[in-house]
Amino acid sequence: MxxxxxxxxxxxxxxxxxxxxxxxxxxxxxxxATTASVEKLIERCDTFVTKAEFTGTLHAFEVRLNERLDNMDSRHQAMIEKLNSRINSSDSKVFWGIFLPMMTAAITWFVKTAVLQV
Incomplete structure (x- = not known):
C-alpha cells in the first residue's frame, strides 16, 4: 500500500x-509561424524587392532622360544662337541694302518737293 x-x-x-x-x-x-504566414512573408519580401528594383530602374531612366534633355537643350541653344546671328546679319543687310537707300530717297523727294517748291 x-x-x-x-x-x-x-x-x-x-x-x-x-x-x-x-x-x-x-x-x-x-x-x-504557419506555412501560410511564411508564404505571405516571402510574397511581401518579393514585392519589396520588385519595388526596389523598379525604383532603381526608374531612377536610372530619369538620369538618362535628364542627360538627353540637357543635350537637346544645348543643341537647341546652339541652333538659336546661330539663327540669331543669321537674323542679325540679315537685319544689317536689310537695313544697309534696302531701308537706308529707301529712306534717303524719301527724304530727298520730300526736300525736293516740299522745300524747293516753296
Whole structure:
C-alpha cells in the first residue's frame, strides 16, 4: 500500500509537470509561424524587392532622360544662337541694302518737293 501511495504521488507530480509543460508549449506555439504566414512573408519580401528594383530602374531612366534633355537643350541653344546671328546679319543687310537707300530717297523727294517748291 505504501508503494502504491508513492506511485500515485509520483504520477501526480508527473501530471503536474506535464500540465506545466503543456501550458508552456501552448504559450510558445502562439508565436510559431504557419506555412501560410511564411508564404505571405516571402510574397511581401518579393514585392519589396520588385519595388526596389523598379525604383532603381526608374531612377536610372530619369538620369538618362535628364542627360538627353540637357543635350537637346544645348543643341537647341546652339541652333538659336546661330539663327540669331543669321537674323542679325540679315537685319544689317536689310537695313544697309534696302531701308537706308529707301529712306534717303524719301527724304530727298520730300526736300525736293516740299522745300524747293516753296
Amino acid at each position: 505504501d508503494e502504491l501511495n508513492k506511485r500515485i504521488e509520483q504520477l501526480e507530480k508527473d501530471t503536474h509537470q506535464i500540465r506545466l509543460d503543456v501550458t508552456a508549449l501552448t504559450e510558445r506555439s502562439k508565436n510559431f
